Structure formats: C-alpha cells, structure tokens
Amino acid sequence: MFRQVAQLPLDYDLFKGHDSIFNWSPAGSIIFGNGAVKKVGSEVKRLGGKKVVVCTDEGLVKFGVAQKVIDSLSDAGIQYSIFDKCEANPSVETVEKVTALAKEADMLIGLGGGSSIDPAKAAAVMVTNGGNIRDYEGCDLFPNAPLPVIAIPTAAGTGAEVTCFAVVTDVEKEWKMAIGGSYNIASLAICDPELTASLPPLFTAATGMDALTHAIEGFISRASDPISDAILAKAIKLIAGSLQRATFKGEFDKDARYDMMMGSTMAGMGFINTILGIAHSMAHPLGAMFGVPHGVGNAICLPVTMEFNLYSNPDKIAEIAGLFGKDTSGMDTIQAAKLAVDTVYELLDSLPIPPLSDWNVTPDDIEKLSEEAMKGGDRSTNPRETTVEDFEKLYQKALTLKK
Numbered sequence: 001m002f003r004q005v006a007q008l009p010l011d012y013d014l015f016k017g018h019d020s021i022f023n024w025s026p027a028g029s030i031i032f033g034n035g036a037v038k039k040v041g042s043e044v045k046r047l048g049g050k051k052v053v054v055c056t057d058e059g060l061v062k063f064g065v066a067q068k069v070i071d072s073l074s075d076a077g078i079q080y081s082i083f084d085k086c087e088a089n090p091s092v093e094t095v096e097k098v099t100a101l102a103k104e105a106d107m108l109i110g111l112g113g114g115s116s117i118d119p120a121k122a123a124a125v126m127v128t129n130g131g132n133i134r135d136y137e138g139c140d141l142f143p144n145a146p147l148p149v150i151a152i153p154t155a156a157g158t159g160a161e162v163t164c165f166a167v168v169t170d171v172e173k174e175w176k177m178a179i180g181g182s183y184n185i186a187s188l189a190i191c192d193p194e195l196t197a198s199l200p201p202l203f204t205a206a207t208g209m210d211a212l213t214h215a216i217e218g219f220i221s222r223a224s225d226p227i228s229d230a231i232l233a234k235a236i237k238l239i240a241g242s243l244q245r246a247t248f249k250g251e252f253d254k255d256a257r258y259d260m261m262m263g264s265t266m267a268g269m270g271f272i273n274t275i276l277g278i279a280h281s282m283a284h285p286l287g288a289m290f291g292v293p294h295g296v297g298n299a300i301c302l303p304v305t306m307e308f309n310l311y312s313n314p315d316k317i318a319e320i321a322g323l324f325g326k327d328t329s330g331m332d333t334i335q336a337a338k339l340a341v342d343t344v345y346e347l348l349d350s351l352p353i354p355p356l357s358d359w360n361v362t363p364d365d366i367e368k369l370s371e372e373a374m375k376g377g378d379r380s381t382n383p384r385e386t387t388v389e390d391f392e393k394l395y396q397k398a399l400t401l402k403k
C-alpha cells in the first residue's frame with residue numbers, strides 16, 4: 001500500500017505580500033562536502049533501502065563516477081541495478097525504461113545532472129502511481145507518494161537535487177513537461193563538489209549559467225519573498241565569484257567548484273518557492289525543438305531578459321550589481337541596474353558558450369519559438385508582462401549573441 005501524498009498547498013498565495021498567506025517549502029535533507037558521495041551506501045541503508053536503481057549516463061560510467069556509488073553500495077550490502085542510458089533533455093521513453101527497472105526496487109538514485117535526476121524522480125512517481133507520465137504534468141496530480149529518491153548531482157547547475165519537480169521531454173509534441181509536487185523532491189541530496197572537478201569548460205559554463213539564471217530569475221520574480229531573497233542573494237554572490245574560475249581553472253580551483261555546487265543547490269532551494277522567469281520560458285522550446293542544452297539556452301537568454309525586465313524590478317536588479325562585487329556608489333537605481341545587466345552580458349561574453357546557430361536555430365524559427373515560449377508557466381512570475389511580440393524581439397536579440 002503506497003502512502004498517499006498531501007497536496008501541494010496551492011490554495012496559498014503564490015505572490016507573497018503583507019496581505020497574503022504563503023507557504024515556503026524547504027528541500028529534503030542535504031549532505032554536502034568533498035567526498036560526500038562515499039556516504040551513499042550507508043544512507044540508503046539508513047533510509048531502509050535494500051535494492052536500488054542507479055539512474056545515470058554512459059559518460060559517468062566510463063569516467064568512473066558511477067563506480068564510486070557502486071563501491072559505496074556494495075560496501076553497505078545494498079543490491080543495485082544500473083540504468084546508464086540517460087540523455088540530455090530526458091524523454092518519456094527514458095522514464096518508461098527506468099520505471100520498468102524500478103518496479104523491482106525500493107529506492108532510486110539519480111546520479112548526474114537534471115538529465116539523470118529528473119528521470120529518477122519521474123520513474124519514482126510512475127512506480128507507485130502507474131499510468132502514463134503525461135498524466136502527471138502539473139502539480140500534485142499523483143495520489144501516491146513516489147519511491148524515495150537520493151539525488152547526487154555531478155554538475156553545479158539544475159538544482160534538481162533539491163527541487164520538487166522533474167522535467168521530462170515529450171519528443172512527439174516537442175514539449176517539456178514539469179511533473180511537480182510537494183512529494184516529488186529527493187528524500188536526500190548528496191552534494192559532493194569533487195564530482196564536478198574534471199568537468200570540461202563548456203559544460204561547467206553552461207550548467208553554471210543555468211544555476212545563475214535560477215538565482216537571478218528567482219530573486220527578481222514576482223513571487224519572491226524574504227526567505228528566498230536571502231538564499232538567492234547568497235547564491236548569486238557565490239556563483240558570480242566562482243563561475244569563471246570553475247570554468248577556466250577546472251581541477252585546480254577546488255574552492256570555485258565548492259562555491260558553484262553550494263550556489264547551484266541554494267538557487268534550487270530558492271527558486272522552487274519563487275518560480276522562475278522568461279529566460280526559462282525561452283530556453284525550454286530551444287531545448288525541445290532544437291536540442292539546445294538547457295544551460296546554453298539560459299546563458300544566452302539571461303542577459304537579454306534582464307535588460308527587458310530592467311524597469312519592472314529595478315531595485316532588485318540594481319542589487320545584483322552589488323552581488324557581483326560592482327561598486328555602485330554614486331549611481332542611482334537605474335544606473336546600478338544597467339550595470340548589473342552589462343555585467344551579465346560581459347560574463348556571457350567571457351564564457352565558452354556557443355551561439356544558438358550551432359543548433360541550426362535561424363530567424364525563420366522565431367515565430368514558432370515565441371508561440372511555444374508563451375505556453376510556459378514561468379512567464380506568470382516574470383517581473384514584466386510578456387507578449388508573443390516581446391518574445392519575438394527577445395529571440396531576435398538572443399540570435400545575435402556569441403557570434
């Protein structure tokens with residue numbers, strides 16, 4: 001008999017002001033630190049798991065990262081099976097394959113980026129609820145609590161280890177679905193910055209810009225609140241101070257890797273309570289229609305959308321300049337906000353992020369992309385109202401960057 005889930009308190013106010021009653025949900029437990037991955041076996045045991053499915057990708061098996069998890073599971077006497085076919089923008093079909101394996105298990109481990117953690121979370125929902133994953137697009141549409149999931153991120157990016165939804169791509173419909181719910185959160189996140197030490201520059205930059213986009217979009221969201229503000233401001237500061245070092249100094253800067261992992265996890269904790277903004281509305285169709293990696297899409301769309309949002313939330317955007325360590329003394333709010341936008345354009349310029357044309361996105365695609373961007377849920381919390389014509393202009397600008 002599966003445990004029934006409490007429904008996400010959507011009857012509380014999304015937009016949090018002094019005249020509202022709102023809910024703020026923390027993440028599941030977090031174990032954080034260099035070498036923390038060695039704890040996975042004992043943690044599975046502590047949580048009552050006997051047989052787990054490790055959901056990961058071929059690269060992590062090839063480079064020995066999965067072996068660290070396997071060694072720890074073996075030492076603790078935990079049975080396991082491995083699914084190593086997770087792909088970028090994980091599909092409905094991948095979730096179905098993981099689900100088939102997980103029916104024999106009592107716990108899942110998502111090892112990787114969102115591309116491994118999200119199918120683990122989605123399969124955990126499917127095992128206890130049956131049906132088709134498309135049935136659960138939205139919030140708390142599954143009646144039974146999912147199987148427990150342990151999330152072990154190997155990149156500092158998505159925050160999937162602490163967020164309460166799984167993003168799954170419906171390839172047929174060219175659509176990214178969010179399977180959300182208060183119980184669709186990993187029971188435990190094991191965050192080990194050392195796992196990110198050897199990531200190549202492009203990957204580090206793209207995933208890091210995804211994390212920065214979470215932190216900034218959450219910080220300026222219409223649904224922001226004082227608790228999230230505190231967490232997201234610190235996340236912005238950590239990422240701003242470490243992303244270039246993590247990208248260009250790779251294995252030689254352990255502190256940068258540590259700060260990036262902490263920043264991306266904190267950004268995840270914040271943005272699940274604030275929702276995001278239109279950089280994500282734009283990045284999702286780029287991923288679903290053209291396979292643009294999520295971090296690349298966000299990296300390019302972030303400064304463009306900050307510029308668009310500037311006059312809608314100038315105070316918060318001005319604060320971002322300070323979080324990047326810029327001296328705003330003597331500036332008025334708009335000048336400081338413009339400095340923040342310029343700073344993020346400069347950051348993008350400095351990073352090895354490829355242009356959208358590398359995925360064959362052309363001006364002819366803008367109309368369809370804009371229509372799709374209008375359908376995304378993140379638009380509702382963006383500081384500025386956004387029309388399809390606005391999206392067309394934003395995509396036009398995005399296509400001119402990084403050439």
Ligand SMILES: [Fe+2]
Pocket residue numbers: 158210214280294298
């Ligand atoms: Fe994201």
